[in-house]
Amino acid sequence: MTLNFDWRVLRHPLYTLGLALVALHLLIAIGAPLISPFDPIELIGARTEAPSANFWLGTDVLGRDYFSRLLHGGRMALLVAFTGVLISVFLGSLTGIACAYLRGPFDHAIMRLVDVKLALPGILFIALFVTGLGESAPVLVALIGLVYMPGVIRIVRAQAITQISLDYVRAAQLRGESAAAIIWREVYPNTLDIIFVEFAIRMSHAVLLLSSMSFLGLGISPPTPDWGLMVSEGVGQMSFAPWLVLAPALFISTLVLGLNFGAEALAAALGVDASRGKVG
Amino acid sequence: MLTAILRRVGSSAGVLLLLTALVFVATEVLPGDAVLNSLSSDDFSLMSEEEVQALRAEYGLDKPAVQRYGEWLLGVLGGDLGHTIMANTPVASLIAYPIRNSLLLGAVVAAVAIPLALLLGMAAAYWQRRWPDKIASGASILGYSIPEFASGNFLILCLAIWVPVFPAVISAFTDAPPNELLALSFLPVITVVFGSVAHLLRLVRGGFLEALNSDYVERARLTGVPEWRLVLRHALPASVIPALSYAALYVAGLLQGIVVVEKVFGYPGLGLVLIDAVNAREVAVVQAIALLSAVTVVVFNLLADLAIALLDPRVRHAHSFLRSP
Numbered sequence: 110m111t112l113n114f115d116w117r118v119l120r121h122p123l124y125t126l127g128l129a130l131v132a133l134h135l136l137i138a139i140g141a142p143l144i145s146p147f148d149p150i151e152l153i154g155a156r157t158e159a160p161s162a163n164f165w166l167g168t169d170v171l172g173r174d175y176f177s178r179l180l181h182g183g184r185m186a187l188l189v190a191f192t193g194v195l196i197s198v199f200l201g202s203l204t205g206i207a208c209a210y211l212r213g214p215f216d217h218a219i220m221r222l223v224d225v226k227l228a229l230p231g232i233l234f235i236a237l238f239v240t241g242l243g244e245s246a247p248v249l250v251a252l253i254g255l256v257y258m259p260g261v262i263r264i265v266r267a268q269a270i271t272q273i274s275l276d277y278v279r280a281a282q283l284r285g286e287s288a289a290a291i292i293w294r295e296v297y298p299n300t301l302d303i304i305f306v307e308f309a310i311r312m313s314h315a316v317l318l319l320s321s322m323s324f325l326g327l328g329i330s331p332p333t334p335d336w337g338l339m340v341s342e343g344v345g346q347m348s349f350a351p352w353l354v355l356a357p358a359l360f361i362s363t364l365v366l367g368l369n370f371g372a373e374a375l376a377a378a379l380g381v382d383a384s385r386g387k388v389g
Numbered sequence: 390m391l392t393a394i395l396r397r398v399g400s401s402a403g404v405l406l407l408l409t410a411l412v413f414v415a416t417e418v419l420p421g422d423a424v425l426n427s428l429s430s431d432d433f434s435l436m437s438e439e440e441v442q443a444l445r446a447e448y449g450l451d452k453p454a455v456q457r458y459g460e461w462l463l464g465v466l467g468g469d470l471g472h473t474i475m476a477n478t479p480v481a482s483l484i485a486y487p488i489r490n491s492l493l494l495g496a497v498v499a500a501v502a503i504p505l506a507l508l509l510g511m512a513a514a515y516w517q518r519r520w521p522d523k524i525a526s527g528a529s530i531l532g533y534s535i536p537e538f539a540s541g542n543f544l545i546l547c548l549a550i551w552v553p554v555f556p557a558v559i560s561a562f563t564d565a566p567p568n569e570l571l572a573l574s575f576l577p578v579i580t581v582v583f584g585s586v587a588h589l590l591r592l593v594r595g596g597f598l599e600a601l602n603s604d605y606v607e608r609a610r611l612t613g614v615p616e617w618r619l620v621l622r623h624a625l626p627a628s629v630i631p632a633l634s635y636a637a638l639y640v641a642g643l644l645q646g647i648v649v650v651e652k653v654f655g656y657p658g659l660g661l662v663l664i665d666a667v668n669a670r671e672v673a674v675v676q677a678i679a680l681l682s683a684v685t686v687v688v689f690n691l692l693a694d695l696a697i698a699l700l701d702p703r704v705r706h707a708h709s710f711l712r713s714p
Binding site (some may be wrong): 221229313317318320326340347354358361 | 404637642649666668672683
């Protein structure tokens with residue numbers, strides 16, 4: 110294990126802000142059932158009621174407590190994104206290292222597949238499969254996993270190629286260790302820094318992509334509270350109840366902003382170059 | 390050089406061929422098949438086994454998958470994208486105008502975003518860590534953190550509802566003339582530009598910084614080359630190259646932004662057709678749009694690689710500029 114965190118980066122105010130935003134969002138997401146005044150999917154009030162002492166942000170078009178829905182709105186997206194990205198980063202990094210170590214036809218075949226996937230924008234990829242398989246959470250997790258795997262494979266492969274040229278890999282080969290053992294016990298721990306940063310960057314992409322899919326009606330489906338869905342549901346009432354759109358928009362934006370600054374903080378703390386933006 | 394170009398074109402064609410397989414496989418993972426999915430359960434229970442079989446034969450679903458892939462691919466290559474199940478209209482005629490409208494939106498966005506990103510990226514690098522850099526970096530972080538559906542609706546609220554300057558929803562028909570569409574599209578364009586300028590700006594800034602600190606710019610500066618010439622003639626071409634090598638990701642990101650923004654503003658483009666098609670489970674339409682997007686990404690990536698070969702003397706004089714496509 111060669112993970113050396115240099116937490117002096119926390120002196121940078123924007124990095125601190127990012128990590129604080131992520132921590133706050135995680136607290137809200139985990140604690141939502143405890144701190145919400147009402148059940149987020151129960152119809153308890155009149156339709157689109159104005160904010161009151163009882164319903165702090167009023168009710169939505171169906172008469173559900175908007176404040177409770179807002180607090181719950183990131184849970185499903187975070188859970189799906191976290192699981193999907195975990196799958197894509199774990200499998201993607203092992204595949205990338207295997208490509209770098211084995212080279213030859215295996216590497217060539219995988220890299221062609223990576224090129225094919227990278228040519229198809231994430232929204233189109235998900236739309237293509239959702240058309241047949243529907244928008245259930247397991248399908249979305251699998252699709253998020255597939256969408257981000259090629260990018261992870263590419264980045265980790267490039268990093269692993271440098272690692273494999275180093276003496277410790279040669280030493281392991283001379284000890285007679287198998288390819289699987291070298292990939293898992295030697296190279297994998299030494300690329301963990303870049304893998305951690307990949308995870309953080311892909312989390313921000315995945316949360317943004319998922320909420321966009323939900324906004325389009327192709328992601329998380331009702332009645333689950335989700336900020337993307339809530340924005341699309343609130344558009345009709347925007348002229349007289351603008352908070353129905355503004356509040357979820359603010360929540361999703363601060364979450365992605367926090368994840369982006371958090372990823373940069375992590376990259377800086379680990380000394381990894383992370384000058385890459387969204388998409389993929 | 391020519392063989393290298395041909396080989397590069399060949400590998401793009403190979404990627405596209407594999408993509409058609411991926412797009413086809415996506416429909417093969419359907420539980421049931423296209424016919425069963427297009428029928429409601431009521432219809433289905435009323436139909437006899439023979440009727441269902443006849444319907445499947447009509448859509449060619451009784452043939453083996455490889456044969457269907459071959460026939461579908463030949464059709465696509467010949468411009469036949471299939472028919473919709475519900476209304477039996479040819480997909481090609483359904484998406485013709487939306488393609489034009491989305492290309493129009495994309496072209497206008499690129500025409501604004503690319504010069505803007507160059508300008509801001511150069512300014513940010515030239516005045517590194519001074520206020521132009523801070524403003525550009527701050528704006529770009531916001532640009533790629535705020536989803537288009539949030540920024541787009543925020544703009545509608547500010548500039549169409551509170552201060553009604555622009556239309557909130559684009560009321561033009563799908564076959565409206567381009568100038569009519571453009572006149573209504575100020576907010577959609579701004580929304581996509583805001584989201585897509587950020588990534589490009591960072592790449593330009595990085596490339597420009599590297600060029601400014603390079604030996605050849607230092608040498609030019611010492612020989613008394615004027616500052617403006619140094620920036621425009623020596624550093625600018627070098628800063629464009631790293632941005633060009635991300636062309637595929639940029640175009641893919643732009644396409645995603647356009648899909649979302651079309652939904653936000655009701656812009657009559659491919660994104661709206663796509664969303665309707667997914668909801669109606671019109672597989673042929675989704676396939677066609679996915680394939681078209683992929684072709685766009687691959688073609689722009691190819692063009693960008695050729696442009697790099699022309700711009701970068703290191704690549705121009707190398708034996709092969711083939712990196713992965």
